[in-house]
Amino acid sequence: MFRKILIANRGEIAVRVLRACKEMGIRTVAVFSEVDRKALHTRYADEAYCIGPAPARESYLVIDKIIDVAKRTGAEAIHPGYGFLAENPLFADRCEKEKIKLIGPSAYAMRAMGSKTVARKTVQAAGVPVVPGTVEPIATEAEVLRVAKEIGLPVMLKATAGGGGKGMRLVREESELSSSLRMAKSEAKSAFSDDSVYIEKYIENPRHVEIQLLGDQHGNYVHLCERECSIQRRHQKVVEESPSVIVTPEMRTAMGKVAIEAARAVKYEGAGTCEFLVDSKRNFYFLEMNTRLQVEHPVTEMVTGVDIVKEQIRVAAGEKLSIRQEDVKQTGHAIECRVYAEDPERNFMPCPGVVTSLRVPGGPGVRDDSGMYEGFEIPIYYDPIISKLVAWGKDRTEAIARMKRALAEYVVTGVKTTIPFHIRVMNNRHFISGNFDTDFIDKVFFREEEARELANEEVALVTAAIQVFTGERKRAVAQQPGEAAGPVSMWKYSTRPGIRKIG
Template identity: 55%
Template sequence: MAHIYETSTMLKKLLIANRGEIAVRVIRTAKALGYRTVAVYSEADAQAMHTELADEAVCIGPAQVAASYLNADAILDAARKTGADCIHPGYGFLSENAGFANACKDAGIVFVGPPASAIELMGSKRRSKIAMQKAGVPVVPGYEGDNAGDDELIAAAADIGYPLMIKASAGGGGRGMRLVNDKSELADSIKRARSESKQAFGDDELILEKAVIEPRHVEIQVFADRHGNAVYLGERDCSVQRRHQKVVEEAPSPFVTPELRAAMGDAAVKAALACNYEGAGTVEFLVDKDRNFYFLEMNTRLQVEHPVTELITGQDLVAWQLTVAEGLPLPLAQNDIELNGHAIEVRLYAEDPSNGFTPQTGPLHIFQPAEAEGLRFDTGVRSGDEVTPHYDPMLAKVIAWGENRNEARRRLIRALEDTTVFGVTTNRYFLSRIIADSSFGAGEATTAFLQQAFSEDPSLQPAKPQIRQLALAACVLAHGANGQEAWSNAPATNTPMKLDIGDEIVELLVQSSGNSLSCRLGDEQHAMVISSIQDGILCTIDNGIRQRCQYHRDGDSLYLQAFGESWSVTDLTHQPAAGANGAGSGRIQASMDGAIIDVLVEAGQTVRQGETLVILEAMKMEHPVKADGDGIIAQVLASKGDQVKRQQLLVEISRTTE
């Protein structure tokens, strides 16, 4: 095989054209293989984890994505300045940009990914579907003709039948996609899908497909090299989705039989060979209840969920990518690839599931991933970092491996419960509830699972601390500032406390004597014994059970975690009274960094509790900022177009005394 090695080139320095956890993950493998590494970063990411982990780092522009991480010229200039001979695009940003792949080639820099021709072909749902039909890959019946005007689509829909899907040809992630159940919805849905596709992708071309109702979303990991070799490395089940965005990914699929795996794998390899593919790719399929499968799309890059494949195959897919990029053959033949055990991945986000999954911004006071057998955390953040509104608010991918699926589930639930995140609200409880769900456990989850089984789940409702949790907060607030010697010998006291627990203010009576504490809220009372409190750990004996509670204080804000749950309170005990109506402080602050896109009130105006005062835009979403009580606007401190920081004062309300 000497002739193969004659076509290979030893690469030495890798630039990673990405940020966050994927940049960190690529850098670690590259370093292990002996590569020098170069990070690129925006001004907002100057202190980010990936910039510090790389050997060299180059600033490529301001925080805005279009001016930095999508700035191909700046990235190529960084490669030239540092002498990088190859670029790994990660996922997102420029990873599926054929123009960028060609620009790398023109600059004499190896693009660690497929050829531009494959990216371009698979980036079009219409053209890729036609190519797959020619290659003998099963596709969903539909319309993908050259003439895709409104009249042609309406005529084709009559032949396809309902329900059907409208899809943006250049789309992904659910954008430009509409489910149409009836002819009466079609014309308006086409109009809206075109508009959304044009805005998101700069292309309003659409296709139609027969809707596969409540399918499984199963994808096959493929790899190909320039010597004509192509293999598949098992499948991943990504059926648990919210608004067409993947929430849980696992390998292997609990629904796929060995026979179906072989058939889908064969089809995926055909898809790769049909477009002269090189490197890592993912062929996505819809699988109906009878295990018929249909080509959905091919992602011409490394996927977010690639760790589950790595854990069940024992292979490093980034290392495979670099091997292929050097011109070497694939590390393994198809018969050498074995699947071992089960792996499940979830995406831990800074978002509030009880408020429409609104992205959260702010400081990460504490970020401490759980550590245990079979766990893997892919992350690009650390304690002390800031979650900004400029980028996707994913904190980490949490992955658990087990000898079997239940072991992986159990480990993942424990990992979510034991991971500490103080400072921003996360979707952790929502994720653990999914993994623990009996329908998910039985392998019954389809793409309709969350909508059908989780629309009323407790993890989607606002939660407030119960008396037991408030008693733990009272322990920290009453004694956390003092040493153990000081409070264990303290005389008995009765201390009133006023706490803001998110949606209301509660008043507690805290009775303490030595190391015993009792907390009363109305008719409820809870008592416990304090064993120790230091270094962010509170140990108590509650009903004869010794337990640990983690905590962190930031001014009047207190964050706590115990029993697999987390909660926070704000101590208002020593703050001035809010007003006669018992509402909030009247000091309306920004909940996150962002831009003011509208101001709806002016000084002297009377407002009611819950009325929208200001609209804040952050992370491409609009967030209404509302009055926390009745009153009169004393002053408005923000104007339309302002860029504001988290907790910046926007409006002050003076309370009425009526």
Template identity: 65%
Template sequence: MSQRKIKKVLIANRGEIAVRIIRSCREMGIHTVAVFSDADRSAMHVRYAGEAYHIGPSPSSESYLNIDKIIEVAKLSRADAIHPGYGFLSENSGFSRRCREEGIIFIGPSPEAIDGMGDKITARKTMIAAGVPVVPGTTEKVTDEAEALRTIAEIGLPVMIKASAGGGGKGMRLVKEESQIISSLRGARSEAKTAFGDDSVYIEKYIQSPHHIEFQVLADQQGNTVHLFERECSVQRRHQKVVEETPSPIMNPEVRMKMGEYAVAAAKAVNYEGAGTIEFIMDDSLNFYFLEMNTRLQVEHPITERVVGVDLVKEQIRVAEGHPLPFKQDDLRQNGHAIECRIYAEDTDNNFMPNPGTISHITEPLGLGVRCDGYVYTGYTIPIYYDPMISKLIVWAQTREEAIQRMRRALYEYKITGVKTSIKFLERIMESDDFRNGKYNTHFIEKNLKFLLAETECDLYCEDLALITTYIDYVSKLEEVKMTIDKATVRHGSDWKQYGRRHSAYRL
């Protein structure tokens, strides 16, 4: 297998994943190229990359999904390769194919593999042929409402309606009652069209009390494939992951080995290359079924990196260059426990409404076993056009109990003002008995919502602190006004006296 050295990478993405990819490229001595929309002119990935190019207006359909413009910039900047990150064009076989036609390395799987596994219906057929257990459901795209009604009548409620062309919780609807079918179908198709440019969906039986377990796989161009163990992703809200951890608290060695073997077999069935994820759904009895394959890097990949000790982005690049994997399955081990929390700019007390705005202050947690993959900074304005995720907070410890305690400490230290965030909500998750005991499934948030949204009582001491803080803020604003006036007039008196007065007010 011929090898081709990658010297410059264009990152066809934005936000925290773009920054994260640039970090690994810097460590490998690879030059980086960022692309940005109107809304992202001042974004962190634009500042951090070696070069940056404007690709269009703020809506993703006119910028980050604009294949022609991205290819044009790749040629203009003389990039050897393009890394798609996750979302946007990461699972678009047409984009992968176009890169190959233009002589640009696509850091990801081949277009044939994306077609084989990226399309969820094709993936189901492939898994059935390979003998991998799948959830009962359709093997063809559902294109009209009459067909959907007939299919659901055959399968029986409850069912899941899912976008065929994508993942990440987009274009998904749970249908429990017949009256919900039409509205859910229309909603799923509309969301799928917006997110992936394809409104086709499929239908499958909904597994009661499900656990969402996924396996990270990595494959090279020489045919070597390994798995890097599982991630527990059952803490979800509206099918969007909120907290992930590894190892899974419900897993045992026998089931882990069997699921890992199926994950490797699934990747080999489509001659997969690069990093990918095989998702399974599991019931309380540890019976599992293939759910789908994400032919890209996952949002939650850092917890695998921390526990297994492999930089997945660097391995993606090495595989794309034609290098064989530097390890075999027997070389890989799980060490300790890792948890990831997704920090969103959203109002958890107002139905989790997105809360874009300007960051007036941010302090990220530090310390042993703490990692923060983010992209915002003080003064940055979170745009309304994209996902409201601010960052991913990852912790590692020797045991799960210690990891939970470390996450609680890190969330306590994480301070963001200017926009509302989900930090308080995540703190409550870490405090809940079901999570701490490892006894939860995808209904966790729904089951514990009252506890998770409960307001913290403010006693007299708390009220005193609020009053003092308000007073200090008031005095500070008065001083700012006075200083503005002083600058416009002739100064009198000593600057040291003015500083002393201000300092004394702050000490209150």
């Protein structure tokens, strides 16, 4: 087992990995940018080293600086977390060259699954169902038009090196193909330094379901069942849960088998996730494979009892997986809400600033993975996530109830957060019934919220008008001389001279 591990990340995921290392008796090294000098992960680690200015391209993304710290401190392995260098095959190559173990898959597996077109080709060869479309990048408008006619509109244009909704364009009309191709290529170039895109059939009203898997260096694989990730905003997940309300035991077995075949095709090592689109008839199609630890891994840990980070570390050290497929059981239900420093009332605009007070929820079945503390300043340079709040219950109803309670207990001041947004999602009738898809937030939730706000506004206006009317009538009556005491009739006085009418 490793004696010392460097964590090449920041925030809540760095703290999560540091905790696993501490429990395993492994010493830790943190790296930080100048703006993260007082961050929680730098305080928690055994050693911490500054690697440059705040912008990630000058610190967390500089391979030379991270390798240099690892060599100077004697770290035998590097855990990349997610984001930054986690899926960078050049980083994997460099670690191998320097004889430092990267806790993750090989550069070959990253390249095979990192390119969406290569991944589609690879898993198709292994018999994995994929969404109809191209397995090679498309370059010309004529080719886009030809493929679109073959598979039928609507279609999606996607960056081959993409993720997080960048370089994606939904095309419903043939007249939109040319402009959408130009925009998709431009955005892909800006985000990934690679303007290649591919085309696939757009599945109407799909669910987004993923399978968590683990593999070791000895050819052993297990899947840890599914996560439902359909609650998304602009193709970014905001709420995840396990198990999925639409996945049957037979479907779970089939999806797990397919995910393992995809991993086996690239000799996958460590923790990975196969993402699928599921249509209204429960047909599932391979979407992509994430060759890293997922943001939403805690929900799987809560229902299976498997510590995914510890398994990653053991596998990287050459050990066999500690579990077999028959050992994996789903117990209860878990839901995760991603709490961001964003203002839901201003189109989720990031709200960096100082956390002036913080009260974290607790109690039965509640877990909060966070890199925050009271007095910490959330910088403008990185993803503004505050924490991942997870609630577990014996069933979905209890998990939702616990999440509502936990969100109500959560207090953050100094910055705006998405906590009010999550409370409304947990109370939404469609979410409670499990009747939603990837368009839920944009096409159902926000529309209902707008209708609710409009109705509330109308009620408020009517109430205010009544209060004004009643107040003026009472004042007018009080000014009338010689009136006998007793009940006052608003109808009687509403038309008297000198009394202003309302409306």
